Amino acid sequence: MAAVSLKVNGHVHTVDADPQTPLLYVLSDDLQLRGPKFGCGLGQCGTCTVIIDGRAVRSCVTPVSTVQQQEITTLEGLGTPEKPHAIQQAFMDEGAAQCGFCLSGVMLTAKALLDENPHAPDEQIQKTMSNVLCRCFAHTRMMRAIKRYQRSRA
Amino acid sequence: MKNELSRRDFVKTSGALVVCFSATSLMEPFATAQGPFDTHPSHIDPEKLDSWLAVAPDGTVTAYTGKCDFGQGMLTVQTQLVAEELRVPVNRVNVIQCDTSVTPDQGTTSGSQSTPTNFNNRNLAQAAATARDALLGMAAQKLGVPADQLTVKDGLVSAKNGRQISYGELIGGKHFDVPVSTTTKRRSPSEWTVLGKPVPSMDRVALMTGAFEFVHNVHVPGMVHGRVVRPPEIGAAVASVDEKSVQHIPGLIKVVVRKNFVGVVADKQWQAAQAAQHLKVAWTPGPGLLPQKNFHDYLRKQPSRDVMLINSNDVDGKLKSASRVLKATYLYPYQAHGSIGSSCAVADVRADHATIWSPTQSVYPTQHGISALTGVPPDKVQVIFVRGSGCYGLNAADTVSYDAALLSQAVHRPVRVQLTRQDEFISENYGAACLIEQQAALDANGAIGVWSCETWAASLGGRPGYEKPGNVITGMLAGFEPEAITPQKAAEPTGELRNGSNAVPSYVVGCINGECGGAGSIRGERVLTHAVKSPFFTGPLRSPLRLQNTFAHECFMDEISASAGADPVAYRLQHLRETRIIDVVKAAAKAANWNSRPSPQRDTPRTGAAPGRGIACVAYEGDNGYAALVAEVEVDQATGRILAKRFIVAHDCGPISNPDGLRNQIEGGVLQGMSRTLGETITWDDHKVTSIDWRTYHTLPLGIEVPVIETVLIDRPTARASGAGETAITLVAAAIGNAIFDATGARVREVPFTPDRVKEALSARAGER
Numbered sequence: 001m002a003a004v005s006l007k008v009n010g011h012v013h014t015v016d017a018d019p020q021t022p023l024l025y026v027l028s029d030d031l032q033l034r035g036p037k038f039g040c041g042l043g044q045c046g047t048c049t050v051i052i053d054g055r056a057v058r059s060c061v062t063p064v065s066t067v068q069q070q071e072i073t074t075l076e077g078l079g080t081p082e083k084p085h086a087i088q089q090a091f092m093d094e095g096a097a098q099c100g101f102c103l104s105g106v107m108l109t110a111k112a113l114l115d116e117n118p119h120a121p122d123e124q125i126q127k128t129m130s131n132v133l134c135r136c137f138a139h140t141r142m143m144r145a146i147k148r149y150q151r152s153r154a
Numbered sequence: 155m156k157n158e159l160s161r162r163d164f165v166k167t168s169g170a171l172v173v174c175f176s177a178t179s180l181m182e183p184f185a186t187a188q189g190p191f192d193t194h195p196s197h198i199d200p201e202k203l204d205s206w207l208a209v210a211p212d213g214t215v216t217a218y219t220g221k222c223d224f225g226q227g228m229l230t231v232q233t234q235l236v237a238e239e240l241r242v243p244v245n246r247v248n249v250i251q252c253d254t255s256v257t258p259d260q261g262t263t264s265g266s267q268s269t270p271t272n273f274n275n276r277n278l279a280q281a282a283a284t285a286r287d288a289l290l291g292m293a294a295q296k297l298g299v300p301a302d303q304l305t306v307k308d309g310l311v312s313a314k315n316g317r318q319i320s321y322g323e324l325i326g327g328k329h330f331d332v333p334v335s336t337t338t339k340r341r342s343p344s345e346w347t348v349l350g351k352p353v354p355s356m357d358r359v360a361l362m363t364g365a366f367e368f369v370h371n372v373h374v375p376g377m378v379h380g381r382v383v384r385p386p387e388i389g390a391a392v393a394s395v396d397e398k399s400v401q402h403i404p405g406l407i408k409v410v411v412r413k414n415f416v417g418v419v420a421d422k423q424w425q426a427a428q429a430a431q432h433l434k435v436a437w438t439p440g441p442g443l444l445p446q447k448n449f450h451d452y453l454r455k456q457p458s459r460d461v462m463l464i465n466s467n468d469v470d471g472k473l474k475s476a477s478r479v480l481k482a483t484y485l486y487p488y489q490a491h492g493s494i495g496s497s498c499a500v501a502d503v504r505a506d507h508a509t510i511w512s513p514t515q516s517v518y519p520t521q522h523g524i525s526a527l528t529g530v531p532p533d534k535v536q537v538i539f540v541r542g543s544g545c546y547g548l549n550a551a552d553t554v555s556y557d558a559a560l561l562s563q564a565v566h567r568p569v570r571v572q573l574t575r576q577d578e579f580i581s582e583n584y585g586a587a588c589l590i591e592q593q594a595a596l597d598a599n600g601a602i603g604v605w606s607c608e609t610w611a612a613s614l615g616g617r618p619g620y621e622k623p624g625n626v627i628t629g630m631l632a633g634f635e636p637e638a639i640t641p642q643k644a645a646e647p648t649g650e651l652r653n654g655s656n657a658v659p660s661y662v663v664g665c666i667n668g669e670c671g672g673a674g675s676i677r678g679e680r681v682l683t684h685a686v687k688s689p690f691f692t693g694p695l696r697s698p699l700r701l702q703n704t705f706a707h708e709c710f711m712d713e714i715s716a717s718a719g720a721d722p723v724a725y726r727l728q729h730l731r732e733t734r735i736i737d738v739v740k741a742a743a744k745a746a747n748w749n750s751r752p753s754p755q756r757d758t759p760r761t762g763a764a765p766g767r768g769i770a771c772v773a774y775e776g777d778n779g780y781a782a783l784v785a786e787v788e789v790d791q792a793t794g795r796i797l798a799k800r801f802i803v804a805h806d807c808g809p810i811s812n813p814d815g816l817r818n819q820i821e822g823g824v825l826q827g828m829s830r831t832l833g834e835t836i837t838w839d840d841h842k843v844t845s846i847d848w849r850t851y852h853t854l855p856l857g858i859e860v861p862v863i864e865t866v867l868i869d870r871p872t873a874r875a876s877g878a879g880e881t882a883i884t885l886v887a888a889a890i891g892n893a894i895f896d897a898t899g900a901r902v903r904e905v906p907f908t909p910d911r912v913k914e915a916l917s918a919r920a921g922e923r
Contacts, residue, residue, distance in 0.1 A: 021424040029423050034371045035364030039494050040575035044848040047494055076364035088362040095354060095814055098822055099225025099544030100361035101495045130857030135494040136225055136544045137825035139860045
């Protein structure tokens with residue numbers, strides 16, 4: 001165990017953790033954040049996604065010690081229920097969820113892509129989202145919400 | 155905002171008083187008679203209005219339901235229902251879902267039964283209507299005006315003379331102390347202002363902003379973390395456990411072994427994960443598994459529990475004398491629920507009481523299962539539903555609740571158990587593998603004179619219910635037996651036609667002793683089903699058996715139609731007599747601009763991309779919702795890949811509670827059905843399941859070329875409210891299979907339609923070489 005310092009959603013936290021601990025466990029257990037979730041623990045589905053220095057990262061396979069100096073953003077770091085972020089608003093407007101468990105991965109993966117490349121063509125959006133799973137298959141609405149977000153920032 | 159928060163948050167922040175008031179004051183000793191929900195006696199008497207509804211002094215309405223929301227929208231529509239009947243805004247209604255301390259025992263939230271149960275003239279709907287009339291009665295007394303001259307808006311009762319009184323003033327914080335009326339009138343759909351409208355889902359803001367509490371987010375003071383160690387092979391048993399192998403892991407609290415159940419508990423989740431990974435367990439080998447390749451033959455040869463659902467007793471003779479007989483065999487694989495979040499639960503089991511935070515569909519049955527496992531009396535076990543990730547049936551939600559209870563009991567502390575992805579894939583009750591044999595005979599003028607169907611379905615365990623914790627893997631590992639299949643010959647059918655599994659095709663008359671409950675007109679009919687012992691646990695997976703059977707019926711109907719040289723839509727209509735299924739077939743065909751002609755298309759080239767269309771329809775469970783689906787696909791004849799371009803669904807579930815929620819269910823059902831049709835199958839080798847993660851179990855990701863989905867909703871305000879979550883998915887495999895045939899003349903009779911299987915079918919086309 002060691003003291004690990006993390007900058008999450010603009011706040012610095014220090015927790016006592018094995019440096020090899022997946023970032024996800026620190027976020028969800030120690031910091032009690034609800035955005036990133038355990039889906040597969042293998043980096044295959046996306047539900048644990050966070051944004052680190054602008055990139056979508058799978059926190060379930062990222063040792064906590066490797067991200068100590070970086071800006072980590074989770075789903076709750078985007079906006080609040082009172083003042084949602086534009087991508088959160090786009091998903092609300094499209095009613096783009098069923099159970100909602102995958103949303104963190106869906107929204108943060110799309111946001112990281114469109115922040116870096118606001119005019120990403122559909123093929124690139126599709127390619128990026130090919131690593132993200134939703135088992136309720138709310139695909140139609142989610143892809144529509146992503147396009148809505150893209151239009152809103154154009 | 156209250157409605158945006160989860161129930162636990164709500165209880166914590168604002169609702170505790172109302173909740174406690176209703177919970178404690180209604181607590182009574184367990185009744186001894188059978189409960190009125192065909193379930194189990196419970197301490198919360200569903201015949202009392204107070205069991206369903208409470209109004210706080212500020213006018214907030216709290217409703218208690220035994221039907222919970224896994225993402226299918228039950229929270230929102232039940233909120234609409236209560237708001238509609240009581241004439242209050244939706245944001246003044248809080249629905250408390252599935253908690254054995256406060257909600258009535260409504261059994262399991264499953265089988266597309268929540269809407270039929272709570273939206274017709276009983277249960278929650280009738281309770282809300284009773285409450286409104288009771289409140290109007292009280293207002294009439296207070297205001298000195300007859301009740302029928304009062305109006306209500308936003309929970310405020312007004313008389314023509316201008317006097318007003320609010321619900322909060324009338325009853326706030328007090329019991330109604332009246333029974334749920336069986337005669338109080340529901341508001342008519344023509345008056346609806348909240349029901350029937352596309353109210354956005356109540357949980358969306360919390361979901362989108364990460365504020366929503368899933369069971370994975372439950373934190374209880376003093377909580378520690380558990381993981382399980384499952385047998386590596388089917389049927390393996392614990393020989394020995396080397397506890398020393400994990401003594402070096404910091405934070406380890408205990409290694410727990412109970413018969414063949416093995417788990418670890420540690421302070422932190424990562425420590426528990428490490429301990430589970432490193433724990434040395436010697437397992438005896440399992441008995442081995444049959445080769446997957448021959449599995450369906452095995453099914454046919456096993457002793458089985460047989461049921462004859464329908465038998466006109468003239469089938470063999472008619473088949474023998476018919477000039478044209480068609481036969482086909484359809485195969486369906488085991489499939490996983492594959493919830494995106496591996497299952498999780500939290501349990502706090504003490505000597506004399508237990509609390510379980512569980513994603514189960516069945517809080518009361520789980521209460522009894524936990525009691526059997528821990529020895530804590532059932533009335534001292536509180537099971538609180540907290541949403542997990544979408545389940546689509548019996549995923550590992552119940553089993554992980556048992557895991558958490560066993561581990562918590564061993565360490566006398568609250569324990570959270572998170573299954574790994576591999577645990578989830580080998581712990582759940584798969585959707586059943588099936589073999590379905592069809593035979594039909596055409597009469598002289600090309601109509602179907604006989605339809606005979608024989609099905610074999612693999613079965614082991616299932617929902618634990620109140621009595622059978624061995625029906626899921628943890629119960630079995632801990633020493634309880636799964637429900638056995640006792641071989642049994644079929645008796646001749648009696649009573650009403652039972653078509654809950656859609657084993658009876660829509661096209662037969664379905665006559666038993668002169669009473670004909672089928673949707674069709676074919677008089678020569680026989681349906682015989684066999685349940686066969688499965689090597690793997692099985693259980694309900696969205697549209698259980700109904701999807702498998704409908705796949706076989708609707709593809710076979712297409713084969714017969716092609717053989718008769720008829721258009722598949724016209725030929726279906728020719729053999730249907732139930733109006734509601736006829737209407738959805740017509741509506742789907744119309745919306746799809748269906749071109750009336752026989753399948754397959756003529757003169758399509760046998761190379762390159764071939765477009766085709768197919769139709770399928772169902773009367774779900776015989777009478778619980780009606781749908782027809784047209785699929786338009788393109789078959790790449792070089793690779794065998796199927797590209798679905800467009801789906802058109804016509805849907806009738808009676809009065810529509812929320813058209814947007816309904817569309818969401820239909821869209822998701824269609825795409826989930828497409829994923830199951832094109833790629834999903836459990837695989838195994840000679841000892842173990844080998845589809846254990848998202849590389850080995852193939853689901854369609856978000857980045858696919860998403861097909862266009864069009865929905866035609868047929869609203870029937872005066873009909874009985876019926877289910878809607880499983881209708882569309884039931885049709886997808888058949889509609890795609892029929893579209894492949896239409897495009898290419900190749901018939902694929904085994905799901906999933908992998909490129910290899912499609913290529914095989916393409917090669918098998920007549921004249922192909």
